[in-house]
Amino acid sequence: MTLHLRHHSIEMALYTPFVIARGRSLQARNEVVELYDDQSGLTGLGLSAPAAFYGETTQTVGIMLERFAGMLGDDPDHIEHIMTHIDESVHYNQSAKAAVDIALHDLLGKKLNAPLYKILGLDPERTCRTSFTIALDTPEAMAERARAAAERYPILKIKIGTPNDEPRLRAIREAVPTDTIIRVDANTGWTAKEAIQHLNRLAEYGIEYVEQPVRAEDLEGLAEVTRNVPMPVIADESCVTLMDIQRIVGKCDGINIKLAKCGGLSNALKMIHTARAFGLRVMVGCMVESTIGTTAMAHLTPLVDYADLDGHLLISDDPYTGVAVEQGKLILPDAPGIGVQPRA
Ligand code: MG
Helix, strand or coil: CCCCCCCEEEEEEEEEEEEEECCCEEEEEEEEEEEEEEEECCCEEECCCHHHHHCHHHHHHHHHHHHHHCCCCCCCCCHHHHHHHHHHHHHCHHHHHHHHHHHHHHHHHHHHEEEEEHHHCCCHHHEEEEEEEEEEEEHEEEEEEEHHHHCCCCCEEECCCCCCHHHHHHHHHCCCCCCCCEEEECCCCCHHHHHHHHHHHHHHCCCCEEEEEECCCHHHHHHHHHHHHHCCCCCCCCCCCHHHHHHHHHCEEEEEEEEEHHHHHHHHHHHHHHHHCCCCCEEECCCCHHHHHHHHHCCHHHHCCEECCCCCEEEECCCCCCCEEEECECCCCCCCCCCCCCCC
């Protein structure tokens, strides 16, 4: 039997520019992987959503995928062994690895004629509600976007991490229904001292948790913030792969796991269980990405506390359809594998 790996880039437009504390983007570039199994005649779909912050572009992903194509062995069902072999052979390039891993899971589900959640033994009713992200802008623009979003999404994730976020939070709180849940993400924007000052002031606006207040490598700062702010602190940029968990235990309240950071569903599952063993809260997130990626991750949300899987909701021309979102609740497709289809 032979597996054929094909890949192509997709460039997608965003409804609004995606601005965070450390950058802005106007479109999303992803790499789609198709793994064709000539024995079953089935194709597994995967996605890489590379982030320059982690040293990847669609170009580096393309180069890596050519290399991974020769490392798939002779049985696509052996996902754990294939991905371990790739992980041990190539460092980093996690989003390229994720594309292969997702495609292998999708292919397995199609071969078994079962949705991924079923193969994993998970109850699809227990998926999370996803948050919807409001990117950085003026307080007025953010409040207007939050007001519109809150009609469909009861949980909002607000991008902050600037010297002056209080007017933003105040305007947003005034614009949304009182029961709207608000979480915030500073994307490494502050020093520990700034984070402690800002977050204690912002607490009055009712914040569920804060993501990544300080620089990725500033673990002592992360610990200091966690000790001195009233809301839970979730590590995102400071917790990239499975091996990072041991370094951040005791320094934050939880971690944000993303396929593009950890290398795929196999590693995401390992991170979920490892985080649980250390008593950490677990969140799953995404990049600005096609629903191939967010749908794959949505299958794991029955295992986690929080989901921020809105990447595809920010895109106006995603060529694929998959997970549905109803009042924030992630509704998994019943189709075999991850359940994603090309948009008709
Ligand atoms: Mg984040």
